[in-house]
Amino acid sequence: MPNPNTFANNPLDRASEKRTDPDWLAAQIKAPSTLIVPFWDLKPMILPPAEKGGAREVGWLRPGALEGLASRKAVTVFLGQEHGEKGDTSFFAVDLDLGRDPEREGPLAGFGKFHDLRAAAMSLPATEAAIMAQAKSMIDWHKRHGFCAVCGAGTEIEEGGYKRQCPSCGAEHFPRTDPVVISLVVSGDKCLMGRGPQWPKGMFSALAGFLEPGETVEEAVAREIMEETAVKVGRVDYQFSQPWPFPSSLMMGCIAELADGASMETKVDGIEIAEARWFAKGDIRAALAGGEVTDENGPFMVSPPLAIAHQLLKVWVGA
Ligand SMILES: [Zn+2]
Structure with a gap:
């Protein structure tokens, strides 16, 4: 694909x-x-x-x-x-x-x-x-990144822009990419998404967070979901990634399964996530067509096609 x-x-x-x-x-x-x-x-x-x-x-x-x-x-x-x-x-x-x-x-x-x-x-x-x-x-x-992170001297562009070299201490600096995991959590025909406190009311998206040093993609997904919603995930399947130049992220899209026997009950931290809800596949399919859809918990919208979350939802519903 x-x-x-x-x-x-x-x-x-x-x-x-x-x-x-x-x-x-x-x-x-x-x-x-x-x-x-x-x-x-x-x-x-x-x-x-x-x-x-x-x-x-x-x-x-x-x-x-x-x-x-x-x-x-x-x-x-x-x-x-x-x-x-x-x-x-x-x-x-x-x-x-x-x-x-x-x-x-x-x-x-x-x-x-x-x-x-x-x-x-x-x-x-x-x-x-x-x-x-x-x-x-x-x-x-x-x-x-005009200054050396090692000694503080001004650095110079080299290699067509893919390196900055410090003329003072000799350190080399390379453009960075910051990996972010973003994951739908699914259980049967339901999927879990959250809403950030600053987002428009009713807007829901896949849960996301930066990878930390020494962490695998799967571990980062499980940690972020647990921190933000208290939901325990099991198997994590990587789907695809998206360069996100604001300023330099790589969004790594995954679909995670609710852990065997784990509760679907959510508890949000109120800081990163204001609200978390489970959505039915049929309602997501309708929401992907654009605009607001109302389920038993009220009206909701999903991220626009620009967002990897939208593409993850399409994979999940088979659209
Ligand atoms: Zn230096």
């Missing part, structure tokens, strides 16, 4: 073996065929639909179009290559760092808009959303 998640299925060849060749990278960033996505305030430039109701696209620029928009020290990340019949195309992301709002002044004014990726992802082609997830997480990491 292909991965159904938004931000998955990045089509680029990351060509990691090329990252250690600064001359090759310098030539690629100037090559006429190269495409560069500008980011501003952690938002990619996105073009309006060519026709009303049409799909939006990323505002890829050719080298040269960035003149005056980014400094020589601007964070620049090599995203990878596409291999076509007419040759290879290299893709980069650049953080516009000259302080001016490029939507209002300069050569990009009136050309495209810088959109929050979470809001824009579903209106982009799936492949472009995936590339933007890579670009956003990388630029975000650079912006927050």
Whole structure:
């Protein structure tokens, strides 16, 4: 089964073996065929639909179009290559760092808009959303990791953006990905979901939490479910994952079974989870179609298709 998640299925060849060749990278960033996505305030430039109701696209620029928009020290990340019949195309992301709002002044004014990726992802082609997830997480990491975690000195970008090197103590720093487990708990034709205290009333999603050091995916699922709902899970089946570039998570989607003989009674902590409920398969099927559904405990909604929780529910109901 292909991965159904938004931000998955990045089509680029990351060509990691090329990252250690600064001359090759310098030539690629100037090559006429190269495409560069500008980011501003952690938002990619996105073009309006060519026709009303049409799909939006990323505002890829050719080298040269960035003149005056980014400094020589601007964070620049090599995203990878596409291999076509007419040759290879290299893709980069650049953080516009000259302080001016490029939507209002300069050569990009009136050309495209810088959109929050979470809001824009579903209106982009799936492949472009995936590339933007890579670009956003990388630029975000650079912006927050300018100094060495060992000695505090300013660090320098290397390897096409995939390493920061400390010139003072020699430490190497690499982009991080933070694993998060997210799991439905199921028992027969019922599944357990929770609602965060800040969420809209009636909105329920799969239970989630960060993996801790020294923990397996299965252990993290069992611990999170126990902490948040006091429900004991047995077998945990991994389904698929989703890059979640806000800023750098990897959501690891699972379906967990209620432990043999365990109680379905829930007790929420009131901090991470305000409410936990069991839902029937038929009601979930109706809720996946969108909008509010009412069961014996009241109205509820499920996460939108952007969320891995939505995709886990689809697996469970067989949709
Ligand atoms: Zn250092």
